[in-house]
Amino acid sequence: MRFVEEFRDASLGRAVAGEILSLIEPGRHYKVMEVCGGHTHSIYKYGVDDLLPTNVELVHGPGCPVCVIPMGRVDDGIAIANEPGVIFTCFGDMLRVPGSEGSLLEAKAAGADVRMVYSPLDALRIAKQNPDREVVFFAIGFETTAPSTALTLKRARAEGVKNFSCICSHVTIVPPLRALLESPDLRLDGFIGPGHVATVVGARPFEFIPADYGKPVVVAGFEPLDILQSIAMILAQLAEGRCEVENQYKRVVPYEGNPRALDVLAEVFELRPHFEWRGLGFISHSGLKLSEAYAELDAELRFSVPGVRVADPKACQCGEVLKGVIKPWECKVFGTACTPERPIGTCMVSSEGACAAYYNFGRFAREREVV
Amino acid sequence: MSTSPEATPACMGDHCITCADEGVPMTIMGIDDQRRLALCTDVSGARHAVETALLETVTIGQVVLVHAGVAIAALGGEMAA
Numbered sequence: 001m002r003f004v005e006e007f008r009d010a011s012l013g014r015a016v017a018g019e020i021l022s023l024i025e026p027g028r029h030y031k032v033m034e035v036c037g038g039h040t041h042s043i044y045k046y047g048v049d050d051l052l053p054t055n056v057e058l059v060h061g062p063g064c065p066v067c068v069i070p071m072g073r074v075d076d077g078i079a080i081a082n083e084p085g086v087i088f089t090c091f092g093d094m095l096r097v098p099g100s101e102g103s104l105l106e107a108k109a110a111g112a113d114v115r116m117v118y119s120p121l122d123a124l125r126i127a128k129q130n131p132d133r134e135v136v137f138f139a140i141g142f143e144t145t146a147p148s149t150a151l152t153l154k155r156a157r158a159e160g161v162k163n164f165s166c167i168c169s170h171v172t173i174v175p176p177l178r179a180l181l182e183s184p185d186l187r188l189d190g191f192i193g194p195g196h197v198a199t200v201v202g203a204r205p206f207e208f209i210p211a212d213y214g215k216p217v218v219v220a221g222f223e224p225l226d227i228l229q230s231i232a233m234i235l236a237q238l239a240e241g242r243c244e245v246e247n248q249y250k251r252v253v254p255y256e257g258n259p260r261a262l263d264v265l266a267e268v269f270e271l272r273p274h275f276e277w278r279g280l281g282f283i284s285h286s287g288l289k290l291s292e293a294y295a296e297l298d299a300e301l302r303f304s305v306p307g308v309r310v311a312d313p314k315a316c317q318c319g320e321v322l323k324g325v326i327k328p329w330e331c332k333v334f335g336t337a338c339t340p341e342r343p344i345g346t347c348m349v350s351s352e353g354a355c356a357a358y359y360n361f362g363r364f365a366r367e368r369e370v371v
Numbered sequence: 372m373s374t375s376p377e378a379t380p381a382c383m384g385d386h387c388i389t390c391a392d393e394g395v396p397m398t399i400m401g402i403d404d405q406r407r408l409a410l411c412t413d414v415s416g417a418r419h420a421v422e423t424a425l426l427e428t429v430t431i432g433q434v435v436l437v438h439a440g441v442a443i444a445a446l447g448g449e450m451a452a
Contacts, residue, residue: 002447003434122440144438144443145439199436199444260426264425
């Protein structure tokens, strides 16, 4: 397929790796955060880190939509799924995220009607096929997935589908990045910006990172050459003393984003005053809820939810992994008590989670000595 | 917890088959303008009905980026530097 194979060319990859080598300053240690879990997945799937000099370290950021969902939010979803007559729908990886008393998959095994969908539009279709049942969609994800939920809600309202509603756990990427940059225990040299979020919001929202914190940002695509080139662009900025937002993913990302998607988001959602992120705590204006005009489709208003904050299991160190403070294999339960088959923490659930990426691609321990 | 097929990691291909929060490039094969839907194929040849309301124009043969059943961008606007 066009726009895919040409960005996986091995000889070009080696050429960009050589360019990266020429840009580093001997003796300096570089820490670059890839914000998006999709980048983490690609880095380990394609072995991108093996092409990097040992003093270029990749730090994994909080951009995995499943990983940042706190346990209490899963409990809210399970409470609705257990309501009589409810068909509860969600993306597949949400099924395995542990709540305080089990996962949605376990609720399904115990008799709740929980179904996996690939799109909220599939959930709406189920609602139209089952007019005598209440169909609820568990909406998660960043600005990439939120437009899909918004379009579905618009369609539900336009078609008068009364038995459909949504428990909204959509989040936005800029507030947690600001929280990370304020964190005293994290020193970063630059950011690989989230390409698909930027498809919707554009590259402009990331301008605060160079302006306020003096760190370069390169919005990047998800193929191995995209990631290598974005690292080279960050290192070039550092070598030349520049600090700005650059767009490596121009074949997809317009600098100003997708205005139609932004319009539909503004119509359907509004910012919550604060939202809890797993491992990062409460962050102001970082979560979305349904706007007043769409309140009738809000499952949190239609059903009773516990809304209780639940602390992570003591053994789980997802918070430190999400903040990039530790590597997945440094977690006490990584690959032993916590595996993709039986996850304790969210980072082991989704393919975009750093722990799952390390586990699935055989990174069980430190393999590269960092200078 | 038992290990059902849904509980096993199934994310080793190009794209996770269970998590919809992933951008998938697809080629448009057919267009239903009235319903703002397009019939698309992904890199494996699998066919999908995709919502196109967020794109200004769609054409047969165009490659689009699909997130959770919705095309959020057309590819190729400006190739990478």
